[in-house]
Amino acid sequence: MENKIEFRGITKYFPGVKALDNISFTANGGEVLALMGENGAGKSTLLKILNGDYQQTSGEYLINGESCHFSSPSEAVAAGVGVIYQERQVMLQLTAGENIFLGRLPTGAFGHIKTKEIHEKAQKIIDEFGLNMKSTDKVKDLSIAYQQMVEIMKAYSRENLKMIAFDEPTASLSDTEIASLFRIIRKLKAEGKVVIYVSHRMGEIRQIADRVAIFKDGCFVGDSKVEDITDAELIRKMVGRDLGDVFSSLDRNKTIGDVVLEARNVQSPFLKPTSFYVRAGEVLGFSGLVGAGRTELVRAITGVDRMTGGEVFLEGKPLVCKSPHDAIAKGVVMVPEDRKLQGIIPRLSVGSNISVGSLDKLSGFLGHIDLKAERKMGEEGKRNFNIKTPDLEKAIVELSGGNQQKTIVARWMASKPKVLILDEPTKGIDVGAKAEFYSMICQFAKEGIAVILISSEMSEVIGLSDRIIVMKGRKISGEISAMEATEEKLLTMAMMEEHTNV
Amino acid sequence: MSKKTIKLPISANSLILVIVMLLITVIFTAINPNFLTAANMVNILVASVQIGLTSIGITFLMMTGGTDLSAGAVASACAVFVAWGLQNTPLNWVVLVLLAMVMAAVAGTLNGLMVTKLNLVPFIATLVSQTVWKGVGYLLCNGKPLVLSDKGLSLFCKGRLFGVPYTVYLMFVFFIIFGYILAKTKFGRSIFAIGGNAEAARLAGINSTRIKILCYIMTSVFAALAGIILAGRMNSANPASNANIHFDAITAANLGGVSMVGGVGSISSVVLGVLLVQAFNSGLNMIGVSQYWQYVARGVLLFGSLAIDFYRQRARMKRLLADSMKNL
Numbered sequence: 034m035e036n037k038i039e040f041r042g043i044t045k046y047f048p049g050v051k052a053l054d055n056i057s058f059t060a061n062g063g064e065v066l067a068l069m070g071e072n073g074a075g076k077s078t079l080l081k082i083l084n085g086d087y088q089q090t091s092g093e094y095l096i097n098g099e100s101c102h103f104s105s106p107s108e109a110v111a112a113g114v115g116v117i118y119q120e121r122q123v124m125l126q127l128t129a130g131e132n133i134f135l136g137r138l139p140t141g142a143f144g145h146i147k148t149k150e151i152h153e154k155a156q157k158i159i160d161e162f163g164l165n166m167k168s169t170d171k172v173k174d175l176s177i178a179y180q181q182m183v184e185i186m187k188a189y190s191r192e193n194l195k196m197i198a199f200d201e202p203t204a205s206l207s208d209t210e211i212a213s214l215f216r217i218i219r220k221l222k223a224e225g226k227v228v229i230y231v232s233h234r235m236g237e238i239r240q241i242a243d244r245v246a247i248f249k250d251g252c253f254v255g256d257s258k259v260e261d262i263t264d265a266e267l268i269r270k271m272v273g274r275d276l277g278d279v280f281s282s283l284d285r286n287k288t289i290g291d292v293v294l295e296a297r298n299v300q301s302p303f304l305k306p307t308s309f310y311v312r313a314g315e316v317l318g319f320s321g322l323v324g325a326g327r328t329e330l331v332r333a334i335t336g337v338d339r340m341t342g343g344e345v346f347l348e349g350k351p352l353v354c355k356s357p358h359d360a361i362a363k364g365v366v367m368v369p370e371d372r373k374l375q376g377i378i379p380r381l382s383v384g385s386n387i388s389v390g391s392l393d394k395l396s397g398f399l400g401h402i403d404l405k406a407e408r409k410m411g412e413e414g415k416r417n418f419n420i421k422t423p424d425l426e427k428a429i430v431e432l433s434g435g436n437q438q439k440t441i442v443a444r445w446m447a448s449k450p451k452v453l454i455l456d457e458p459t460k461g462i463d464v465g466a467k468a469e470f471y472s473m474i475c476q477f478a479k480e481g482i483a484v485i486l487i488s489s490e491m492s493e494v495i496g497l498s499d500r501i502i503v504m505k506g507r508k509i510s511g512e513i514s515a516m517e518a519t520e521e522k523l524l525t526m527a528m529m530e531e532h533t534n535v
Numbered sequence: 536m537s538k539k540t541i542k543l544p545i546s547a548n549s550l551i552l553v554i555v556m557l558l559i560t561v562i563f564t565a566i567n568p569n570f571l572t573a574a575n576m577v578n579i580l581v582a583s584v585q586i587g588l589t590s591i592g593i594t595f596l597m598m599t600g601g602t603d604l605s606a607g608a609v610a611s612a613c614a615v616f617v618a619w620g621l622q623n624t625p626l627n628w629v630v631l632v633l634l635a636m637v638m639a640a641v642a643g644t645l646n647g648l649m650v651t652k653l654n655l656v657p658f659i660a661t662l663v664s665q666t667v668w669k670g671v672g673y674l675l676c677n678g679k680p681l682v683l684s685d686k687g688l689s690l691f692c693k694g695r696l697f698g699v700p701y702t703v704y705l706m707f708v709f710f711i712i713f714g715y716i717l718a719k720t721k722f723g724r725s726i727f728a729i730g731g732n733a734e735a736a737r738l739a740g741i742n743s744t745r746i747k748i749l750c751y752i753m754t755s756v757f758a759a760l761a762g763i764i765l766a767g768r769m770n771s772a773n774p775a776s777n778a779n780i781h782f783d784a785i786t787a788a789n790l791g792g793v794s795m796v797g798g799v800g801s802i803s804s805v806v807l808g809v810l811l812v813q814a815f816n817s818g819l820n821m822i823g824v825s826q827y828w829q830y831v832a833r834g835v836l837l838f839g840s841l842a843i844d845f846y847r848q849r850a851r852m853k854r855l856l857a858d859s860m861k862n863l
Binding site: 046047048050051090337356357358360361362367369374375376377378379380381385388389390392393395396399400401402404430431433444 | 719720721722724725727728731732734735736737738739740741742798799852855856858859860
């Protein structure tokens with residue numbers, strides 16, 4: 034029987050965000066359908082609705098013609114829907130076999146688990162997959178790739194498996210591991226399962242996918258057979274707007290000054306030794322795939338993560354940050370990548386969210402806050418950054434995503450920084466607000482601030498930066514001036530082994 | 536937006552508390568007319584000092600997302616310590632009370648360190664110290680209540696001005712001071728930020744470790760003060776007499792709109808919560824409900840408060856979502 038999943042008008046709201054807007058398309062069994070789109074385009078949200086993590090606000094999805102509604106992931110799993118995430122969802126202390134049958138372990142009369150039966154059945158699947166491991170191996174002793182395989186087998190072991198989705202499955206896999214993953218995917222496809230594959234890597238999509246569905250800003254833009262669409266077309270559809278215009282109209286006249294921040298062999302538990310510098314008035318772009326170490330680098334510099342080696346210099350003087358507080362006091366501030374988890378303080382007002390980064394400056398003897406100065410700071414932030422809110426007393430969580438982000442930027446600009454680090458500043462915000470951010474970033478550079486821009490949207494990095502550093506595998510893999518940079522070059526540097534810039 | 540919203544002088548939550556308070560007053564008075572007399576109102580105020588003082592510290596602590604189960608044990612241990620000191624040392628009562636405060640501060644620091652440095656869940660960390668301080672209290676008095684007879688301390692705990700004890704004034708002075716601190720200072724704002732989003736607060740340069748430890752210290756010190764005042768009023772320090780003080784204080788704070796997950800609250804609403812809890816406890820006594828049923832009733836009261844809190848959060852989320860759907 035041919036499997037099929039049909040999405041009809043799926044819409045999903047979060048407070049302040051419309052994450053999915055009337056999504057309709059069909060995924061067929063026996064083919065690999067790639068979902069593509071920029072970060073925040075809605076691919077992951079759609080997968081989470083499919084596996085019962087989220088509930089759609091409106092619309093429905095049909096599996097083999099039957100309208101389904103999963104109110105929890107366990108319901109989705111029971112109905113034959115498997116989603117494999119980047120983060121492993123396996124129990125490390127259990128054996129591979131136990132993991133594969135977790136949730137429906139065969140038990141005897143008194144509830145004891147039939148271990149032998151589990152391992153017999155599990156080993157059969159493992160052999161079928163052609164993997165060099167035993168069902169009795171503890172998962173914690175397996176490589177990341179094999180842990181992922183255990184998850185796939187867990188989904189596969191359900192006789193009723195109809196669909197399996199992969200969310201950026203290759204992020205932490207080596208080439209040979211990717212090859213064996215693809216072999217498994219082809220096997221699933223041959224068995225008529227619906228396979229959905231989410232990835233940013235163009236090369237992989239061309240290798241494994243039959244059809245590609247393109248998402249943009251929460252909308253389904255269209256689909257195409259992979260061989261019928263060129264990379265350029267695909268990117269244009271994903272971006273969906275002629276960004277050339279947005280960027281060329283930016284006012285980028287400015288003078289670049291002396292080196293403000295310099296990192297020499299900075300190291301952390303999450304980062305290999307890394308060196309770079311940024312000048313006053315310069316926008317230094319950081320490109321690379323998710324997990325390449327860009328965020329980890331700025332976290333180490335700003336004292337969020339512990340530095341285990343190397344030195345940082347601010348205007349020639351050593352900068353030692355034991356906590357973010359130290360970095361902020363010295364004028365090195367960061368707009369973090371996850372607005373919701375790391376940026377906003379949801380229940381506080383817009384005004385307080387702006388002032389919270391400058392409490393030291395706003396409070397006097399005995400720590401009382403100068404409310405007048407605080408109010409002024411809020412008003413200025415609201416005006417300068419065009420934050421759309423009826424008043425400063427409104428809780429920040431009630432604003433749209435773009436306005437929340439503007440508030441966070443206002444927080445840090447109010448602290449009069451020397452170095453402004455923006456980590457994915459336009460993730461998940463609408464197109465209009467994006468353009469506003471672009472001109473803001475240029476304005477900051479013009480004012481002489483050294484700007485570090487981390488972005489997974491390559492057009493953004495190219496269009497805004499003066500210089501671009503590409504990271505791969507937790508270290509810098511190359512540097513290129515904005516003039517020479519193209520998306521292909523950046524992607525090559527982000528994905529190739531050992532690239533040196535000439 | 537065509538519909539005008541009427542701005543009330545007090546929050547909706549405070550209004551509910553006032554209504555509930557009126558309601559229980561009517562019920563208790565109907566059963567025992569002595570409930571609604573001036574003398575009884577003063578009695579309720581006097582008795583509310585224990586919960587009131589403890590609730591100040593607990594409010595700050597709960598705002599950061601913490602909790603403290605050891606406050607009652609610390610309060611008892613400190614009260615017993617003062618009584619023991621008056622009997623066995625030549626020290627003045629003021630010195631002994633100050634030493635007891637230091638002892639409480641140590642207890643609070645240890646709680647804070649367990650939570651921030653060892654990453655223990657506040658519940659478990661303070662459960663550990665609860666047992667330890669309970670033991671210290673019993674050790675100091677050999678398990679028997681100590682007589683506490685010091686003129687100065689009695690005057691402090693029982694002396695009255697215009698018919699109302701000094702301690703009631705003291706409580707309200709603390710309410711005002713700490714209400715100001717919570718609403719208008721860097722310390723207070725940092726507490727809101729930590730309770731609202733601890734990671735964002737850290738990235739915004741707030742030293743959450745220090746502030747959390749300070750909140751644990753505040754909780755212990757206020758509880759100790761409450762315990763000493765109770766002992767002074769009763770002329771006796773009993774190692775078991777404050778065992779539930781944190782429970783009532785948590786109920787009062789939660790009724791006053793301080794969420795168990797932190798990030799929201801104000802002292803002024805907590806004052807209403809304190810009065811409500813004490814009126815509830817006193818009223819149950821006056822209408823002759825047995826001590827054991829009172830335990831059940833207190834549990835039900837906190838449960839009711841938590842349930843209201845839960846539905847309030849859920850209604851808020853729904854409203855936010857509806858707003859987004861309208862405006863996007």
